[in-house]
Amino acid sequence: MVPINYHLILSGILFTIGVMGVLLRRNTIIIFMAVELMLNAVNLSFVALARQLGSMDGQVIVFFVMAVAAAEAAVGLAIILSVFRNRETVNADELNLMRW
């Protein structure tokens, strides 16, 4: 059996990649994908720990997260699409209408 640490380290690496993606990339779609990556990193650690502790709670939460992520993906992509239709760009730097 693969030790639990391996899973957690992998999860950490994936999460960090996701964070870096959100912070550094300018393309909204990539940012969005990076967010998904973070979610899945967390899912990974949930599953691993569920297995380790022999509890179903973690797995239930993972299902829950996946459902939410699916909904989020649908809404998020729709927003990005309509933003693209209006502004003809998905570059995060140019989407600063909320700025003072």
Next chain:
Amino acid sequence: MEHAHAIVPTVVHTVSYLRFIVLFPLLGVLFNIFLGQRLGRKAVNYVAPGVVLLSFLFSFVAFLRLPQDGALVDTVWPWITSGSFHVDFALRVDPLSAMMSLVVTGVGFLIHVYSTGYMAHDEDVARYFAYLNLFTAAMLLLVLGENLLILFVGWEGVGLCSYLLIGFWYTDDEKASAGKKAFIVNRIGDAGFLLGLFLLFWSLGAKGVWTLSFSEIQAHASALSVETVTAICLLLFVGATGKSAQIPLYVWLPDAMAGPTPVSALIHAATMVTAGVYMIARLHFLYSMSTTALAVVAIVGAATALFAATIAVVQTDIKKVLAYSTVSQLGYMFLGLGVGAYTASVFHLMTHAFFKALLFLGAGSVIHGMSDEQDIRKMGGLKNKMPTTYGTFLVACLAIAGFPGLSGFFSKDLILEEAFVSEHGSWLLWLVGTVGAGMTAFYMFRLLFVTFWGETRASPEVAHHIHESPVSMTCPLVVLAVLSLVGGYFTLLHFLSPIFGEPHEPHVPFLIRYDTTLASLIGIGLAYQMYVRDPDMAERFGRQFSGLHQLLANKYYVDELYDAVIVRPVVAASNWLWQVWDTLVIDGTVNGAAQTMDASGLLLRLWQTGNVQNYALSFLIGAVAILGYYLW
């Protein structure tokens, strides 16, 4: 005339007809306001003097029914009750107020009659009589008030009427200003009066006597300490200097001559200006307790008497001469009060009411005849054209000059003798008074000679119109002339003894006995020399002492001084307070607080870049910080 210990008129007889004395003129006010304009001049001319005549009759009834050693009191309604403070709207007639109310309504009635002639060509006659009736009511309230607060109501009321009547011809800014000045200067005095009233009330209250009623105050005055009484008397005296035009608050009276002449006669000569004298006479038992207060009153009175007389000597406006003469005569009354000669002072108040009202009415008759000219340098030779006016004016001049046998002689002589012999008097006060008396005789006869004697100096068209006044005006003149002639024989000494105590004849040195006679003869003679026998002499003197002449003609520059020292600095300070302090400092602070909020908002919103990734970075930093906090 040392006052034996004063008898307090303690027996109070309750009656209910005194209120009518005040009520009738008030009805006249209502009539004039609401119906006067509609019913026309004729109705007004009958109603306005008529109500005053009714008042006079009621005063006379009260006078006749006056009980020996007692007073009539009419409590109309309870006015103000607040805690231990209680004041009734009550009127009181005792010998002093009976005499005052007879003078007020008697002289008042004559002046009302005179006014119907004097104001015959003025379109606003209803308004005029409304004010004049209101004045009569207020003055009656002042003299009949049973307590200090009702006296104060009348006191302020006459001030108001004075304001309205001085500025009666309101379209003239200068006249309106004169009215305002009178009211404000009086208010300064009233402030002192109020403080005196408060001090009196609470000091008596501390002794368990909660009252402002005169008889109660008199009964318990001895419980007060001399220091307190001195403070009370001096504060009340501040009020008297305002109302009775004494140094330093006399400045309004000469300006008050802007009003119609009958008003000057009634308010600014015969009645209102004597209110201060009346008030001190009313509270004489307090003043008698304090030597200091009496001394202050005497000194201010004597100083005013002389000071105003010197100004009167060089004035060329007929009414201004009379105005300064009034200030000076009031000074005599205060001198009398200050040396404890209350009866003499009140006596002079009465005779002065007769002859000074007569002088003003005579002056009014002259002004009327001269087509509103008031400068005596443009008059002259009126003797033959206005014989009645001249004759009565002559009587008044003799009376005020203290010519033996006429009313003024008796009262003035009494005051001067008392000033010399009284324990509160001194030879200096006497000397000042006597010199002033000589000057009075001089300036009054200067006025008489310049106005009525010699050749006319009026322009031909004015001279052509000169005429004797109508009967409605000359009639009061004659009545007042008779009173000025014989008024000196109404000796009030015994009549007022229930108030001021039984007088006894003062022992005066031989020379002092004839001081008034001498002073008046010298004054008259000097005036005759300077203005009749050698008319250039006055001119020569004026040139020789031009500095002094300037000083006097400009009334010692007191108005200018007040303007520079008080009025201007206060206005400048107020402007500064408004524009710098209020607008910049206080409001600036308020707006500054608002602007600080605004600026911090501006600063904080820089944080909101609108860039999602910046927000995400702050999340991360926050998350790491929290994590770090728990791990370490």
Next chain:
Amino acid sequence: MVSAIVFTPLFAALILLFLPKDDEEGARRLAFGASLLTFVISLGLLAKFDSGTADFQFVERLTWIEDFRIQYHVGVDGISLFLVLLTTFLMPLVLLASWGDVHKRVKEYLFFFLLLETGMVGTFVALDLFLFYVFWEVMLIPMYFLIGVWGGPRRIYAALKFLIYTMVGSLLMLVAILYLAYQHNAQHQNVTFDLLQLYNLTLSLTEQKWLFAAFALSFAIKVPLFPFHTWLPDAHVEAPTGGSVILAGVLLKMGTYGFLRFAIPLFPEAAHAAVPIIMALAVIGIVYGALVAMVQPDLKKLVAYSSVSHLGFVVLGLFAFNVQGIEGAVYQMLNHGLSTGALFLLVGMIYERRHTRLISEYGGLWKQVPLYASIFLVVMLSSIGLPGLNGFVGEFLILLGTFKANPWAGALAVSGVVLGAVYMLWMYQRVIFGPIKNEENAKLVDLSPREVAIFVPLLALMLFMGLYPQPLLTRMEKSVEATLKRVNVLRQASPEQSRRAQYERFPNRPPLDSPVILSSSKDDTELKH
């Protein structure tokens, strides 16, 4: 009956909303009728008022928010009775004046006025601090709109300044009210906002001082006491005539009423400790307001600053802590409502005709509008406190009381009486006397019968209150005495001793000078029941 007075205007305001938009005449009549009805009902209070007791009368008590023991608790005593009457008396007159001065958005104007009346009456009758606070804030909103919509050129600035300034004060008061409620919970194991129960609260001097400061600041802004007065001239100058009348006539009284009803009896020792400061501010206000009023070129600003001066007298009287001072102060509140209200009406009427308020634009008006000038004269005399008119009785009693409490303050305040005559007479002279300098003024028309009808009741009341104050003073007497007793009984012992005594009665309280602790475990359990 009290509730009827509070809610009749509100009810009418709601009906008003359903009237057709262009029926201005109907709306005006409805509003005027409703305010008149309210006045008539309030006369019933006067008729049935029992002057023999200091207790609150016509009390109505309903539970409002049960969990916090917040009640709808209203009633009047001899102090609030006349302030309610003043409000209901002025309101019909103001609405009668609106025929002349309001021509845009009439319906909304009337709606806000009626709402304002509910707020004002409610504030005067509320006996529950929470209810009081609600009414206090309800009052602000209509006034904000009245200034902001129907005001002059700088109306937005003025309205915002009025609103925010007042809010700053009242929020501090809210904190203090909450603290009182919690403190009651700590002492008596129940939360209450009921004023009468809170009167019995025992507080340390330090607590009292802080709470008094919070209340006093709120009221001082409302009064307005120097130096919190700068919102007033702005608000007055920009407000429409009716707004100015109500602002000066009633809203300013909220501050002085608040002192008398809340700040002083709730925190008597702190009030005593604050006397020197407040008296000083009041005296400064009297003199300062008068001086600044004297040099104002704008009629409304002059009257506004004169209010600062007059309200200084009222505060001075309140803090004299004797019967004369307080009765005089209450009387003066009514006087100021009448005479300053009338002054604003007069200024408004001349403004309608000439569209300027600059004194220098006028002069010689008596010739042209004698009726206007005569009424102006009487109102002015009432304002400067001439004996025989209402102003004198109040001013006299205040000064009498103050002189006892502090002769120097009394002496300085008397100078305010002199200055009052100066600025009023000078203004009157420049406006009414003199020759007509401006051609425009030669075309002025005198007052219409409607306008005269506004002044007749005002002048009649001025005369009545000046000549026969007794009916009013008698009804105030017991309540004033009760307030004074509350203030002065605690005063008998020295502050240190009485604090000690209170502390011993409630040994479970925190030490006297310990910091304020807002919550305790007991509160939570108590609240759940």
